[in-house]
Amino acid sequence: MARRQLPSLNALRAFEAFGRHGRMTLAADELCVTHGAVSRQIRQLEEQLGVALTEGPRSRLRMTEAGLKLAQALSPAFDQIEAAVPQPVPVGPRPLVVSCLPTFAMKWLIPRLPSFQAAYPDIPVRVAESNGPFDFKADGVDLAIRMRSPDTVVTYEAEVWPFMEHYHGPIMSPEVAVAQPMSLERICTMPRLLTRTFLEGWSDWARNFELDHLPPPASEQVFDHYFYMIEAAAAGLGVAIGPWAFVQRDLASGRLVAPLGFTHGRARIVAVTPPDGATKEALLFRDWLLEQGASTPLPPEASCDSRGGR
Amino acid sequence: MARRQLPSLNALRAFEAFGRHGRMTLAADELCVTHGAVSRQIRQLEEQLGVALTEGPRSRLRMTEAGLKLAQALSPAFDQIEAAVPQPVPVGPRPLVVSCLPTFAMKWLIPRLPSFQAAYPDIPVRVAESNGPFDFKADGVDLAIRMRSPDTVVTYEAEVWPFMEHYHGPIMSPEVAVAQPMSLERICTMPRLLTRTFLEGWSDWARNFELDHLPPPASEQVFDHYFYMIEAAAAGLGVAIGPWAFVQRDLASGRLVAPLGFTHGRARIVAVTPPDGATKEALLFRDWLLEQGASTPLPPEASCDSRGGR
DNA sequence: GGGCCATGTGAAGAAACCTCACAGAAGGCC
DNA sequence: GGCCTTCTGTGAGGTTTCTTCACATGGCCC
Known part of the structure; x- marks a missing residue:
């Protein structure tokens, strides 16, 4: 009542x-x-x-x-x-705990995990989704996956292994895009969608066009997660700078379009292991990440981008 | 997955x-x-x-x-x-919106509401539970119920109608109480349970015993709501200062005991109406509150307390 | 001991939920 | 255009989950 x-x-x-x-x-x-x-x-x-x-x-x-x-x-x-909800007592060997951005987990890591488990059936993996900082010891994290731009101030001791380049570009719904041909100028003035996780996305992207000062957008909207920013773009609310790795499937299915293609971002996707030595399992996982990163296809237009390459 | x-x-x-x-x-x-x-x-x-x-x-x-x-x-x-979850479009007349502490709603107001609705079947009432400040206009509140101690700094313009005195006393589970006879001194040193809603409960209560400086307790634990503080007391985690109106039923059923009885607190339960005139319905509700407040029984030991009375 | 109050429980019925299999709709590709 | 793929909508039917009803149980009070 x-x-x-x-x-x-x-x-x-x-x-x-x-x-x-x-x-x-x-x-x-x-x-x-x-x-x-x-x-x-x-x-x-x-x-x-x-x-x-x-x-x-x-x-x-x-x-x-x-x-x-x-x-x-x-x-x-x-x-x-x-x-x-209290976790039931874990059974079997202690799993390898991988801390990861929620969207990266959903859109990239989890779809590929079966490949790791096929290769190493004895190593159970637990994905802990987290945006923020983490503590290897306190949180029991064996390996963390993060985005790191060259500007990131490193405040922790850790070993860092870049395993994938970051390509990104403006994405929007096809309905928004067909309204008129998309130019750089026009995109810059459209309602802009951001994610709290990577607020520097737009300015980072703009560097590739030697746009040091982005013109002000019609409006700005910030989302807590990449995936909601992406869904907002699909819903036609504006333009977002979306990482290639996250929107690949949506582009293929036509839910999203990227009229200007993708360019090489300054950030990289990195694996982070503790400074005092990673576990054997974490190193195997890191190697698998390097392999998976290398075999993730490049965006089609990336070759036009002189700064790209790996 | x-x-x-x-x-x-x-x-x-x-x-x-x-x-x-x-x-x-x-x-x-x-x-x-x-x-x-x-x-x-x-x-x-x-x-x-x-x-x-x-x-x-x-x-x-x-x-x-x-x-x-x-x-x-x-x-x-x-x-x-x-x-x-978006509210379905309300049907019928605009209800009378009463803002109220969650615990007061659960333990006192809602059990009595049928009486109001029997008297005024044409006035639908919506109870909006809220601890914090409110805005008559922005939140659409017609009347608010709050606890107010004489020390409360009034920062808003409003008409205030005290409708119930506040009796409170130390409460605990019977298991904790039977361990040994309860004295004032002993109670003051037991683990203490507090509620964020009324942190001054203990010091307020202590005044009645001319204890200006409460001895430090064995430990302190703060709960977000009165009802969790009360349940913690029932669980045997310590002693809480509980308002008579909230624990009446638990005392009757033996879930809680109050070995020192209840004393008259400095706070009062008040109805608050907007400064620019309350609606007709809000005034009817205020009158009903005054009536219900007067007919709420006093704690049995309250008569021993010279400061009591209304 | 009898009455009261609150929770535990067996069996049966109701409701919610899910699956399967197929249909429809849109886009890509040749 | 025709065919294929991908994704969602839906009818029918089955399964699980949840509820109710009625009664049992246990503790407390008088």
């Missing part, structure tokens, strides 16, 4: 997962159900709330603004619940 | 409600189910987590420390979810 009746929590969770992944199929994988189940849950939620949460053709569904707002508000709440 | 499998969200919600109310029956009322359903959910949760969340005889169940920790972590997460 005290609290208003909430819609089904399972439906909210399904929508939150959809919000992060941008695709029902991936959300369904995460939740270990079929895509049909997610589809039903989301539709039921939309009916109960009387608000459209998704829009667009099935093959490139995107969130509405209301949906983006809801998903963004739900994510931290579910994170909190997850953190609150 | 990315995220660990959580226990049933409904089970977590049932436990969270139990945590706030301290009784399965009340949690069941809030969730509009039978007590049996809540009982099963909590048992299932305990089995899945492999942790005891409740303990003690059925007639005065209490949370374990693990349970208290879990419930406290879950509450803000569910609050966040509730806040995130």
Whole structure:
């Protein structure tokens, strides 16, 4: 009586997962159900709330603004619940703990993990998603994956292994892009989408065009995570500087377009191991990362970029 | 795959409600189910987590420390979810919005609301739970209920109507109390439980015993809400200064005891209405509050307290 | 001991949820 | 255009989960 009746929590969770992944199929994988189940849950939620949460053709569904707002508000709440629930006692050998940006985990690492597990079936891996700083000892982290630009002030002792170059470029929904031909000037004045995780994205990207001072955009919106920035771009809210590694699939499926292609960013994706020696497993994982990084395809236009290369 | 499998969200919600109310029956009322359903959910949760969340005889169940920790972590997460879900468009007349401390709502106001609704069936009431400051206009609040001690610095323009005196005293679980006869001195040195909502509780209470300087306690623990402080006392974690109005039922059922009785506190429970004139409905509600306040029984020992009376 | 109150529980029924299989819609490619 | 791929929508039916009802149990108070 005290609290208003909430819609089904399972439906909210399904929508939150959809919000992060941008695709029902991936959300369904995460939740270990079929895509049909997610589809039903989301539709039921939309009916109960009387608000459209998704829009667009099935093959490139995107969130509405209301949906983006809801998903963004739900994510931290579910994170909190997850953190609150005591972990069951782990069985078997201590897993290799890899700390990683949430979006990098979702969009790059986790899809490739089966390859590592096939090669080393005896090394269980636990991915700990985290944006912020970490402590190898206190958090039990064996290896961390971070983005590091040359400007990053290093405040910790650690060994750093770059394993992938960072290509990025302006991304937006096809509907936004077809309105008129995209030029550098026009993109710079459109509503700009940022992520708290990498606020320097725009200025970093602008260097490649010798634009030291970006013209002011029509508006700016900051998201807590890369994935919500990407979904906002898909929803047509503006232009974001998206890393190639994160948007590859969305470009292939046509949910997003990148009319100016991708250029080589100053940041790199690095693996970080503790200064006092990494475990044997962490080194194997690092080697696997180097290998996977090398075999991740380059963006098609990257060769036009004189600064690129690896 | 990315995220660990959580226990049933409904089970977590049932436990969270139990945590706030301290009784399965009340949690069941809030969730509009039978007590049996809540009982099963909590048992299932305990089995899945492999942790005891409740303990003690059925007639005065209490949370374990693990349970208290879990419930406290879950509450803000569910609050966040509730806040995130867009409200369905309200039907009918605009309800009278009453802003109120969460614990006061749960333990005093909501159980009495049916009486108001019986008297004024045409005035729908919405209880907005909030600890902090509020804005009559921005939050659409018609009337607020707060605790106000004489020291409170008034920073807002408003009309204030005290409607209930505040009696409080040290409360603890019967197990803690029977260990030895309770004296003022002993109570002051036991582990002390506080609530962020009313940190001055202990010093306020101590004035009645001319104890200007409380001896330091064995330890101190601060809870975000009165109800978790009360549940911690029931769990045997220490002694809290509990308001009579909030613990009346727990004393009657034997979940808590108050060996030193209750004394008249300096704070009062007040209704606050906007400075520019309250609505007709808000005034009716204020009158009803005055009436309910007067008919709330006094603590049995209050008459021994020379400062009491109203 | 009898009454009261709150929780535990067995069995049955209701509701929610999921899967399977197929359909539809859009885009890419030849 | 025709075919293929990818992704979501949906009807039917099955499975799991959740609830209820009614009664049992246990502790407390008088």
